Amino acid sequence: MDMVMHYLGAMWAENIKEWKIELSYRFDFARSLVEPFVYVLPYLLFGIAVVGGRNSQSLFNLVGTGDVITFVVIGYLFMGFLNTALWGMGFALRKEQFFGTLESVFVAPVPRWVYVGGMALHSTMHQGLIIMVQMIMLQLIFHLLIDASGLLPAIGVVALMLVALYGIGMMVASLALIFKAGWIIAEALHSVISVVTPIAYPLAVLPIFLRKASHFFPTTYGILTIRHFLIGEDMGFSVGTSMLRLSLLCVGWAIFGLFIFSVVDRKTRRDGTLGHY
Amino acid sequence: MKRDLRIIWEEFRKNLKILLCYPVVWGFWAIFPILWVLPLIFQGKALVGGLNSPSFEKLTGSGNYLAFVLIGSIVSTYAMSSLWGMGQSLREESYWGTLELILTAPIRPFPILIGKAILESCFATTGAVIQACIFTFFLGVELSFGKILPVLFIMVLLLLGLYGAGLALAAVTLLIKESRGLVNTLNWIFYLFSPIRYPVEVNPITRVVSLAIPLTYALFAIRSMILLNKSIIQLWGSVVSLILFDVALMAGSYYVFLKVEQKVRKTGTIGMY
Numbered sequence: 225m226d227m228v229m230h231y232l233g234a235m236w237a238e239n240i241k242e243w244k245i246e247l248s249y250r251f252d253f254a255r256s257l258v259e260p261f262v263y264v265l266p267y268l269l270f271g272i273a274v275v276g277g278r279n280s281q282s283l284f285n286l287v288g289t290g291d292v293i294t295f296v297v298i299g300y301l302f303m304g305f306l307n308t309a310l311w312g313m314g315f316a317l318r319k320e321q322f323f324g325t326l327e328s329v330f331v332a333p334v335p336r337w338v339y340v341g342g343m344a345l346h347s348t349m350h351q352g353l354i355i356m357v358q359m360i361m362l363q364l365i366f367h368l369l370i371d372a373s374g375l376l377p378a379i380g381v382v383a384l385m386l387v388a389l390y391g392i393g394m395m396v397a398s399l400a401l402i403f404k405a406g407w408i409i410a411e412a413l414h415s416v417i418s419v420v421t422p423i424a425y426p427l428a429v430l431p432i433f434l435r436k437a438s439h440f441f442p443t444t445y446g447i448l449t450i451r452h453f454l455i456g457e458d459m460g461f462s463v464g465t466s467m468l469r470l471s472l473l474c475v476g477w478a479i480f481g482l483f484i485f486s487v488v489d490r491k492t493r494r495d496g497t498l499g500h501y
Numbered sequence: 502m503k504r505d506l507r508i509i510w511e512e513f514r515k516n517l518k519i520l521l522c523y524p525v526v527w528g529f530w531a532i533f534p535i536l537w538v539l540p541l542i543f544q545g546k547a548l549v550g551g552l553n554s555p556s557f558e559k560l561t562g563s564g565n566y567l568a569f570v571l572i573g574s575i576v577s578t579y580a581m582s583s584l585w586g587m588g589q590s591l592r593e594e595s596y597w598g599t600l601e602l603i604l605t606a607p608i609r610p611f612p613i614l615i616g617k618a619i620l621e622s623c624f625a626t627t628g629a630v631i632q633a634c635i636f637t638f639f640l641g642v643e644l645s646f647g648k649i650l651p652v653l654f655i656m657v658l659l660l661l662g663l664y665g666a667g668l669a670l671a672a673v674t675l676l677i678k679e680s681r682g683l684v685n686t687l688n689w690i691f692y693l694f695s696p697i698r699y700p701v702e703v704n705p706i707t708r709v710v711s712l713a714i715p716l717t718y719a720l721f722a723i724r725s726m727i728l729l730n731k732s733i734i735q736l737w738g739s740v741v742s743l744i745l746f747d748v749a750l751m752a753g754s755y756y757v758f759l760k761v762e763q764k765v766r767k768t769g770t771i772g773m774y
Contacts, residue, residue, distance in 0.1 A: 252682055262689045269707065270541055270699035271548055274566055276556030280548040292548060408529050415536040424540055425547035 231341075234334045238342025239349070246350070256350070257357045264300040264358075267424055268293055268366075286426045288458040294368045298451050299423035301355050301362075302382060305348070305389055306417060306443055310410040312347025313393030316340050318400045318407075336489055337482065340397050344390050374453030381453070384470050385446030391477030392442075398488035417441050422448060427460070442477065445470040505612040512616025520624065527624065530582070531631040538574040541698060542567055560700040563728040571636045572724055573697040578632070579625045579656065580663055580691065580716050584684060586621035587667020590614065595674075610762060611755075614671060618664045648726050651733040655726075658743040659719035665750035672754070672761040696720050715746040 246253050271292040272278065284290030316339070320326040329339055362368060392413070399409050420430065420438040427435055427444070438444040449466045451457040459466060520527060545566045546552065558564035594600040604610060670684060694710040695701065697720065701711040711717040722739040725731040733740065 255682060255685065259689070262693050265693055266698040267541070267544065269703050270566075270570075271544060273560055273699050273703040274545045274554045274557050275548050276554075276559070282550035283548055285550075286547060296544070403525075408525055412529065412533065415533050419536055419539045419543075424544040429543050429547045 231334060231338045234332070234338050235342035235345050238339060239346040242343065242346040257354055260300065260304055260354060260358050261361055264297060264362075267296050267300065271296055271424070283426075286428050289455050291369055291455070293366045294370065294455055295451065295457070296424045297362050297366065297368060298370075298454055299421075299447050301358055302378075302385075302447055302450050303418070303421065303423050303443060304351055304355055304358075305382065305386060305446075306414060308344065308347040308351045308386070309389035309393035310396055310414050312350070313340055313344050313390065314396030314400060314410045315407070316343035317397050337394065337485060340394060340485070341390075343397075344393060348386060370454045371456065374455075378450045378453045381446055381449045381467075381470070384467070384474060385442045387474040388442030388470070388477040391474070391479070391481030394478075394481030394485045398485040401488055401492050417443055420444065426457075439469070440473070442470055442473045445473070505609070508608055508612040509616040509619065512613045513620050516617055516620045520620070527628070530578070530624075531628045532635075534574055534578045534628070535632055535635055538570050538698075541570045545570075557700070560702045561724070561728075563724075565728060568728055569700070569724065570698055572727060573720060575629050575632050575636075576656070576659075576720055576723060577691070577695075577697040577716065579629050580659060580719075581688060582625040582628070583618070583621060583660055583663040583667055584670065584687060584691075586624075587614070587618055587664055587671055590617045590621075590667075590671055604762075604766075611758070614668060614758075618667065622660060622664070651726055652723050654733065655719050655722045655740070655743070658740065658747060659715060662715045662743065662747040662750040665747065665752075665754040667754075668751075669754035669757045672758040675765045676761050690714070691716055715743055715750075718742045718746070 246256075271280075275292055278293055279290040280292050281290060283292060283295065287295070289295060317326060320329050330336060332339070396410055396413065403409060420434050421441060421443040422430075422438070427438060427448075430438065445466045448457065448459045449463060449470070452459050452463065452466075542552075545554065549556075552567050553564040554566055555564055557566045557569070561569060563569065594603055603613060666687075670687075673683060691697070691714060694707055695714045695716040696711065697716070701707040701717065718739040722733075722736045722743075725736055725739075726733065
């Protein structure tokens, strides 16, 4: 029990440290709250331009809801948690390297995953804040049509999706130690996952090979189920099936991420390349 | 003049050597921008059930939204790389610890920036050509040979203005040290208010704001030539606007750069991080 408290204390300390650093750059912090809004708008305006309004009959035929704005906004908002894994966690170790504190962190009396876990905690809180701000802004501007009773189950799905995303984050964090230019790994994975995840479109429009690939990512089931709870999207399978698959992905990605992390951690120590830039 | 050309060549060579050390980076920039437009194509397909939209045609003159976003992707990647490349060029020298050496060398800094700009544009051109080839061969977008010259002419006009703006950004880097936030914000403005991913005519605010961005005129002209078969003479309004932007941006940015350089030399803040 003492050990758990010790680890939790280290995670919390890491989280507080990150908040302090981020709040020192107020302009960048404010920008992080607005940025996703700027990136989602072109997709909304593109949707309106293509359809000629807010409602699409074609989308309705595919998923049982025709409101383009609400459909796209929910997809993009919750997809923001992918940033938690890829940039928040994935860049955790690389950032320490920039600051010149990586070696100090690695000789601290806690396992390295605890440190990455602290970054995950911070990143999740930060992303949660971003999503709340976005939700309020977008609700005020576009009057999203959301089923309020679906909010609680949707939060549950987010929690489950996060576990799997943490696994992906662990993997990216460790790969950044080997490849150094870790932003490419994060950006490449982000691009691939963003294409195969049905953020602004249903799975049905993807080519078959992409549809198959999408089943390996937690964001696919996460986004589909969240939208099912909030706007009644027809997923093509039951909620139970979706939750079961999401749970399997949680276990799979978490184990895989921790495994890769421990292998890379050992390798970089043995090769003595930890301090390489 | 000969001396300046030598400096430009050496700077070009130096940056090329550094760039070639990171093959994954240029491979990434050549291929991944293609992935970034795929969601729009799938989204369009889901919303209208095909690759043609009558509503889109009312706004742009062509219902082919696939070609619209692909052209937007190539041109914007090209434009953004100039802003990022030039804006961050002096910052990179600062990271490498060579900024002071460059600025205290008995040469003018301007040819150095031109050397960097030329390499950036070669890099961006290679990426754009690869993307255009992929779009032509795999996605069936037609880019006939006769249209290439006028399109290149528009691209040159666009780049001249953007490299001018990049020069001002490089100067700001000398002053405020970290210009990433500023470049990011400019990136947003371009992304949101110019017709990179959607026709700006769809919203009255974006339609008005887009008029202040040179990328809008370039994209309008290039799309009109490729998708609507218009000649460059018919698009004289866009060409004149781009030339005016070029003159204003280059002259203004050069002035800003000289002033800032003088200031940081006088205040002795070049070496500050």
